[in-house]
Structures are given as C-alpha cells and as structure tokens.
C-alpha cells in the first residue's frame with residue numbers, strides 16, 4: 001500500500017490527484033516519513049539553491065523568517081531567479097534576479113504556480129495551470145490562482161519582468177504567480193514600465209558586470225485584498241546593484257552607480273508623502289508616478305512601512 005502511494009505521487013501529474021486528494025490526505029500524513037530519500041524535492045527554508053541571484057550570494061537581511069517562504073524559481077530543470085513569498089498575503093514580498101536583456105520575441109506566457117507551497121515535498125519545479133481545468137484545493141489555499149485576478153480591477157504585475165530576462169526559458173519562468181502582485185494597469189503599462197526600460201538602458205550603457213535587481217511590493221498599512229485572498233500593494237519598489245560599471249561615467253550618471261532605487265504608486269488616491277503626483281501627467285497614468293531615489297532612501301521607507309531594518313545588498317553593494 002505504501003509503495004503504491006509513493007508511485008502514485010511520483011508519476012501521476014498533480015491535476016490527476018485532485019479528486020482523491022481529500023481521501024488520500026489522511027494516508028499521506030502517515031506516509032510522510034517514507035518520502036525522505038526519494039527524488040521528490042523538499043522546500044527549503046532558505047535560498048541555498050539560488051544564492052547566485054543575490055549580490056555577494058547574500059539575500060537581503062532584516063526580514064524575519066516567520067511567514068515568509070523562500071522560493072528558488074525553477075523551470076525546465078534550471079533556476080532562473082528567486083522570490084520571497086509571503087504566505088498570508090499569497091503574494092511575493094520581492095523577486096531577486098540578475099538582469100539580462102531579452103533575446104527575441106515575447107515568450108509563451110502560460111501562467112504557472114508553485115507546487116511546493118501546497119505540498120512541501122512536491123516537485124521543485126513551477127507548473128502550468130492547464131486551461132480551465134480545476135485547480136487542486138491545496139494549491140488554491142496556499143497561493144494566488146488565476147481566478148483571484150479575474151474581475152479584480154488589477155492586472156498581473158511582474159516583479160521580475162520578462163523583458164529583463166534573456167532566454168526564452170528565463171522569460172517563460174517569470175510567468176509564475178509567485179512573481180506577480182496585483183498592479184493597476186495605469187502603473188503596469190505606464191510609469192512602472194518606463195522605470196523597467198530605464199533600468200535596462202542604464203545596464204546596457206554603463207554596467208560592465210552583473211546587475212542585481214530586487215523588486216518588491218509594499219502593502220497598505222491596513223491591508224487591502226483582491227478576492228479576499230491576495231494582498232494588493234499600495235506601492236511597488238525596486239533597487240539595483242551594479243558593482244562593476246564604466247570607469248568614465250558622465251557626471252550626470254554618477255548618482256546612478258553602483259546602486260539606485262525607486263518607489264512607484266499603485267493607487268492614485270494614496271497620499272503624496274512617499275511619492276508625489278505630477279498633476280500634468282496624462283489622465284491614463286496620472287497618480288501612478290515613480291519616484292527615483294537612492295538605495296538608502298528606499299531602505300528608510302521600507303524600514304518605516306514594513307517595520308523591518310532591511311538591507312537589500314550586502315555591504316550596500318560597495
């Protein structure tokens with residue numbers, strides 16, 4: 001009986017197990033010890049498998065471990081970036097990646113989820129939602145699903161955007177909901193995408209080695225939710241670290257290296273203390289401004305709003 005169930009889990013796609021999941025769950029609990037040495041993965045409480053996506057192989061410090069799940073984003077047998085998932089928010093706090101300009105055309109954007117959030121010993125690879133097929137209840141409980149975004153008034157906002165990733169597999173891997181937060185269309189296709197293009201431009205023009213980027217979400221002080229399940233951010237934020245850059249930077253570019261940062265509005269009604277509004281912007285994007293700032297200023301804002309003394313890059317990328 002035990003052996004049969006192991007094989008059942010190993011070889012049968014997750015979707016096929018849905019109907020019987022509740023019946024099996026009791027038996028599965030009893031069987032957990034059997035899975036220790038098998039080929040199934042085991043979700044880690046740290047980023048040990050994907051430290052290369054962080055400057056100096058050091059993830060941000062100052063974030064308490066409780067409630068957050070590190071995810072090494074694995075797709076087609078490779079790690080592509082890293083995300084820190086906030087389980088209660090069903091959304092990432094941040095994604096961390098190495099910027100590399102996209103090659104070729106826009107990828108296949110099949111949306112994916114993270115099996116390990118539903119079942120800690122599931123495959124370490126992200127998996128696609130299959131059309132309108134019903135989604136496993138354990139997946140629904142553990143993370144955002146496409147249904148949450150339908151009619152929510154928000155778009156699916158990438159933290160690690162597809163255009164900052166090189167190969168087709170790298171780019172397809174960004175289409176996982178664990179890299180996505182609810183983002184207003186006016187931000188997503190307006191000033192925030194302008195920031196993404198600007199960072200790409202700075203990388204191409206002046207960054208010699210790797211550019212490490214960390215992009216995240218800043219929730220409301222009193223959380224707001226879509227579908228009563230997924231936390232919507234009041235602001236988006238992003239910072240980069242390019243430790244090796246052109247030795248003859250124009251004077252106007254000096255403040256952008258080795259680090260720079262930004263915060264973007266995701267709610268045109270927010271107060272203007274963190275990011276002021278340009279009232280002359282065209283109506284479709286008005287109120288979704290992005291304020292450029294130093295890494296230190298961003299870290300101050302995060303410390304205040306999240307109540308965490310976050311340091312994003314080891315030694316401030318110096």
Ligand SMILES: *[C@@H]1O[C@H](CO)[C@@H](O)[C@H](O)[C@H]1NC(C)=O
Nearest residue numbers: 042043044045046047048049
């Ligand atoms: C990271 O997690 C793995 C298990 O996934 C564990 O073996 C390792 O000791 C952990 N490393 C640290 C530094 O905590």
Ligand SMILES: *[C@@H]1O[C@H](CO)[C@@H](O)[C@H](O)[C@H]1NC(C)=O
Nearest residue numbers: 107108109110111127128172
């Ligand atoms: C897109 O990706 C899915 C899942 O990997 C795959 O089944 C499908 O064939 C792909 N479509 C194209 C056009 O590559």
Ligand SMILES: *[C@@H]1O[C@H](CO)[C@@H](O)[C@H](O)[C@H]1NC(C)=O
Nearest residue numbers: 206207208244245246247248
């Ligand atoms: C960076 O690359 C440029 C040429 O692209 C070169 O002139 C410069 O010396 C390099 N700087 C460093 C610090 O390697």
Ligand SMILES: *[C@@H]1O[C@H](CO)[C@@H](O)[C@H](O)[C@H]1NC(C)=O
Nearest residue numbers: 153184224266267268269270
């Ligand atoms: C912003 O305020 C307007 C008018 O009060 C309201 O209709 C809209 O829902 C608000 N938007 C958000 C995102 O709260």
